[in-house]
Amino acid sequence: MEISLVDSHCHLDFDDFGTDMEAVLARAKESGVERMLTICTRVTKFDQVLAIAMAHDNIRCTVGIHPHEAENEPDVDVAKLVELSKHPKVVGIGEAGLDYFYDKSPRERQQQVFATHIEASRLSGLPIVVHSRDADEDTVRLLQDGAKKGGLTGVIHCFTSTQYLADAALEMGFYISLSGIVTFKSAGALRDVAKSIPLDRLLVETDSPYLAPIPMRGKRNEPSFVRHTATYIADFLGLSLPDLAQKTTANFDRLFAKAA
Template identity: 55%
Template sequence: MLIDSHCHLDFPNFADDIDAVMERARAAGVGAMLTIGTTLAKAPQVIGVAERFPNVWCSVGIHPHEAAAEADVQAQTLIEMSRHPKVIAIGETGLDYFYEHAPRAAQEVNFRAHIQAARVTGLPIIIHTRDADEDTEKILVEEMGKGAFPGLIHCFTSGPKLARTVLDLGLSISFSGIITFKTAAQLREIAATVPDDRILVETDSPYLAPIPHRGRRNEPAFVADTARVVAEVRGVGPAVLAQQTTENFRRLFTKADFSALAA
């Protein structure tokens, strides 16, 4: 079984055919999904999708793009929202200096509040970082010094230095369909070196469809194509990679109730 560790099933892109999307995921061997919160205002919709399907869980958080629109978030707010049984993670949060839809200072405040919520709840923090390696590393090192917290860098596209720091801090790394792109040679080199117990795979759907689906709406079924490339660069078979990443998901997202999947 594969698990799509990061998707956005509440987005309008899936409104018309969500049941078909779920069926295609099942047919592709994708047994579970984590749908990700990007704003607190839309958290009810994210939770609603997770409540509808036994093999879907969710997170609550504020994407760095939304850090100004939903400013002054308090860790306690995230902590309270995370009490829902389907909420198994905090985020996504982090820093995005590529688009900078929100001021950097607001992004940092947002990021640190999410880290505090992850530290208190023990739920993993889902970190988005783009063109912000230096500040992401600084914040993670500083915050880990205040007290440990679990988490991962999702859709990893950074360099080897941040990868080493993240792994040294005890965090995990998730790879998206970007790893299948011809231009992603360095990313494939990094994926080959991540420890077996610290790697996950995702789609980030509806974005970043992997080869051979480029130009199409991405969906959880396509995580199988990403996993195939990750397995290849790591020198293992797809079944081994699927087992490792599923075990890693279960180890990291300990609140996820897998008993419902067997029912």
């Protein structure tokens, strides 16, 4: 049976794909990955991200600043993010959030930039793509502050956190996306949390070029590999791959309605 998957989070503008982009996209199609969302991590690189989406009918993009880049990127206010998000190819805000594991930007600056993106998400009506690592409490606090104002939707991408963050995100109506990490032998705790995610809130992603799933571990990750992750998730949830593909694709279209 043919399947249709969406890689809900990849980074096609990264140099890792600079020499074989068309081959990467061809392999994605052969694997049943019909569409991709390429994620912006630096507003100063947004034009390159947008150009990739513009060049391919099956690719959409986001606009935003990754927490690693929060200190180095120029100030971008809510109005600017909202204006950039009006482009037809832009379907989400982010990737934005908090990373207290690497702490590549001061935490106060990360929080400031994250709050700006949350407000831009609310006002634009587009979902926010959230990065959160070792920052559950502050992530929940800032998202709840935004949610109280109304109109906030989004996804916790590449989820590796606690049941606390999962439950809080789901209570706010957010979705949760699983990457190849869920296939790793060391990810037992993550799989326990994953089993609690309602099927109508689940997305799949690669986060490529990083985090290739088993059995591709150690290789450059690419959108076609999301099939391996989806196959693994389907197996441990007791679903067929076509069923999981149908559900996660429908979820993607519900959350990223502008991409549908």
